[in-house]
Amino acid sequence: MGKILRVDLSTGKITYESLPEKIAKEWIGGRGLGVYLAFKEIDPKVDPFSAMNKAYVVTGPLTGVNGIPAPGRWVSVTKSPLTYTIHDSNSGGDFGHGLKTAGFDAIAIEGASETPVYLFVHDGKAEIRDARHLWGKDVHTTTDLIIEELRKELGDDAEKVKVAAIGPAGENLVRFAAIMNDKNRAAGRGGHGAVWGSKKLKAIAVYGHETPKIADMGKFREVIVEMMDKLKKNPTTAGGLLKYGTAVLVNIINSAGIFPTRNFQTGVFPDAEKISGEVLADTLMDWEKQKTEICWGCPMGCARYTVVKDSPWTGEGGGPEYETIWAFGAQQGNANLKAIAKANFLCNELGLDTISMGNTIGCLMELVEKGKIPPEKLRGLKAKWGTPEAAVELVWRTAYRSGIGDELAEGSYRLAKKYGAPELSMSVRMQELPAYDPRGAQGHGLAYATSNRGGCHVRAYLIAPEILGIPQKVDRFATKGKAELVKEFQDVTAITDSLVICLFTQLAPIWVEDYPGMLEGVTGFKYTPDELRKIGEKIWNLERAFNVLSYGDGREYDTLPPRLLNEPMPEGPTKGHVVRLNEMLDEYYKVRGWKDGRPTRAKLEELGLRWVADLLEQENLLPE
Numbered sequence: 001m002g003k004i005l006r007v008d009l010s011t012g013k014i015t016y017e018s019l020p021e022k023i024a025k026e027w028i029g030g031r032g033l034g035v036y037l038a039f040k041e042i043d044p045k046v047d048p049f050s051a052m053n054k055a056y057v058v059t060g061p062l063t064g065v066n067g068i069p070a071p072g073r074w075v076s077v078t079k080s081p082l083t084y085t086i087h088d089s090n091s092g093g094d095f096g097h098g099l100k101t102a103g104f105d106a107i108a109i110e111g112a113s114e115t116p117v118y119l120f121v122h123d124g125k126a127e128i129r130d131a132r133h134l135w136g137k138d139v140h141t142t143t144d145l146i147i148e149e150l151r152k153e154l155g156d157d158a159e160k161v162k163v164a165a166i167g168p169a170g171e172n173l174v175r176f177a178a179i180m181n182d183k184n185r186a187a188g189r190g191g192h193g194a195v196w197g198s199k200k201l202k203a204i205a206v207y208g209h210e211t212p213k214i215a216d217m218g219k220f221r222e223v224i225v226e227m228m229d230k231l232k233k234n235p236t237t238a239g240g241l242l243k244y245g246t247a248v249l250v251n252i253i254n255s256a257g258i259f260p261t262r263n264f265q266t267g268v269f270p271d272a273e274k275i276s277g278e279v280l281a282d283t284l285m286d287w288e289k290q291k292t293e294i295c296w297g298c299p300m301g302c303a304r305y306t307v308v309k310d311s312p313w314t315g316e317g318g319g320p321e322y323e324t325i326w327a328f329g330a331q332q333g334n335a336n337l338k339a340i341a342k343a344n345f346l347c348n349e350l351g352l353d354t355i356s357m358g359n360t361i362g363c364l365m366e367l368v369e370k371g372k373i374p375p376e377k378l379r380g381l382k383a384k385w386g387t388p389e390a391a392v393e394l395v396w397r398t399a400y401r402s403g404i405g406d407e408l409a410e411g412s413y414r415l416a417k418k419y420g421a422p423e424l425s426m427s428v429r430m431q432e433l434p435a436y437d438p439r440g441a442q443g444h445g446l447a448y449a450t451s452n453r454g455g456c457h458v459r460a461y462l463i464a465p466e467i468l469g470i471p472q473k474v475d476r477f478a479t480k481g482k483a484e485l486v487k488e489f490q491d492v493t494a495i496t497d498s499l500v501i502c503l504f505t506q507l508a509p510i511w512v513e514d515y516p517g518m519l520e521g522v523t524g525f526k527y528t529p530d531e532l533r534k535i536g537e538k539i540w541n542l543e544r545a546f547n548v549l550s551y552g553d554g555r556e557y558d559t560l561p562p563r564l565l566n567e568p569m570p571e572g573p574t575k576g577h578v579v580r581l582n583e584m585l586d587e588y589y590k591v592r593g594w595k596d597g598r599p600t601r602a603k604l605e606e607l608g609l610r611w612v613a614d615l616l617e618q619e620n621l622l623p624e
């Protein structure tokens with residue numbers, strides 16, 4: 001669309017900027033553009049909750065382009081209050097497409113309002129509106145109320161308004177509060193919802209009539225036929241995701257012995273079958289409503305919509321996805337799928353990241369097991385393994401920072417540290433790990449340890465080659481060659497997130513060799529796959545440089561919880577293994593051209609980032 005909307009919530013000033021073609025070509029969009037803007041505009045030392053932090057809502061050149069595989073996604077970028085890293089969080093639904101129709105590629109939000117507000121962006125313009133009446137409301141109510149309000153102005157067209165909102169968790173500055181869009185879709189990780197909360201920004205509503213232009217229709221048509229063909233030929237993208245959703249992974253990952261159970265004490269959950277995608281599909285799915293949950297323009301349709309009729313778990317809504325099933329299931333020793341669905345509904349309504357929430361409750365359960373939490377702290381709650389009643393109650397307490405919930409709201413690392421056992425936090429850079437125990441997937445362990453945004457499976461999904469055999473199987477227990485593989489996945493995924501298309505296209509596999517055609521068709525910009533790899537590498541280096549400037553990131557942060565490095569997996573197909581991180585880390589730094597976890601001047605200059613090297617040098621943070 002060539003336009004960026006800038007909103008200063010402190011002064012109420014709204015400006016419309018053009019997106020320079022050079023920047024669009026160099027940083028592509030989505031994560032790349034967001035990270036570039038954030039690096040240029042946010043002081044890395046800033047308190048994430050101060051008005052000096054900024055928040056970006058960014059689409060990519062392929063977002064909202066009909067025909068592109070899975071183009072409905074958008075990206076939020078900010079400095080995270082959970083990790084203190086630069087952080088991007090990616091979400092699906094219809095909101096990304098809605099922002100394009102409203103006429104913008106991105107929104108930059110700065111300052112902080114004194115009273116709650118929401119932003120209405122429509123047909124190339126924006127207004128800041130009063131949201132005092134929405135403050136305190138959950139995500140679903142907020143979304144409905146905004147659409148109803150706009151009905152007075154737009155009539156039935158108000159149905160086309162797409163809303164991203166925060167819930168009570170974001171308002172209460174829970175460090176892993178999500179931004180929820182289209183009610184059930186989450187820019188979940190890293191506490192972006194809390195950054196909006198600190199700015200008193202309750203929601204953004206988007207609406208409009210613009211359509212992304214296609215630079216070369218002939219090229220575009222040719223390429224999308226090819227991409228759709230790839231998606232159709234692969235059983236996962238052609239039907240597997242639609243039938244079972246991401247939860248199809250439960251049995252696969254459990255049978256590999258890497259389904260983290262009871263806070264990663266083991267990798268085998270005996271009751272995995274009961275919480276599997278297959279059981280979910282057979283018991284709780286509403287297939288009619290599922291169709292409305294699928295992200296805009298997506299032919300794969302992994303979304304879930306579930307209905308639970310039994311008390312006390314009554315409810316309905318989007319999800320649960322694989323990660324949520326794990327976080328409120330095996331991670332807590334819980335095999336009650338209905339209770340998991342309930343916890344998921346609540347997280348969506350209150351605006352919480354399900355991975356960090358479920359993981360942190362698992363951490364609390366282990367702290368309780370080990371006698372680290374004084375019982376009075378729990379106010380009568382029996383937070384033991386396999387107690388979903390306790391878990392659901394803890395979700396409420398966290399969102400409202402009530403009692404022990406106030407400590408859970410800080411995330412597992414700060415919680416475990418407070419009670420003298422930081423090693424029990426299953427996190428990297430203070431962000432909770434997701435649903436794969438890396439002791440049985442060495443490359444995935446390296447990917448976790450080196451992730452610029454903290455514990456994360458979607459910076460480099462090494463589960464694809466190591467477990468699923470995509471694009472081809474590699475030895476999951478080997479460490480040799482994993483550094484190169486992790487770098488390739490990290491750099492290419494940075495581009496996938498910048499286009500922006502859904503990561504699941506990688507399973508087809510649609511890979512970097514397929515991107516130049518799509519980009520040329522839509523934007524007219526020409527790239528080679530290797531040029532795109534270099535841009536991915538540049539994004540990765542810029543992120544790391546921000547973190548170095550923020551808190552001195554480097555080797556000591558490129559690590560894993562001690563359990564994963566020192567405690568051999570006790571049972572199952574991964575029995576006896578730990579992550580052999582030291583065998584991979586030096587090699588990783590070598591292939592990255594880094595020293596001790598920090599980019600060197602030579603590498604930064606090679607990537608055209610001399611200005612970044614100069615900044616690091618000024619702060620004495622550039623390696624010798």
Ligand code: SF4
Nearest residue numbers: 070092295298302502
């Ligand atoms: S595969 Fe799932 S997450 Fe990805 S775009 Fe489609 S519905 Fe959304």
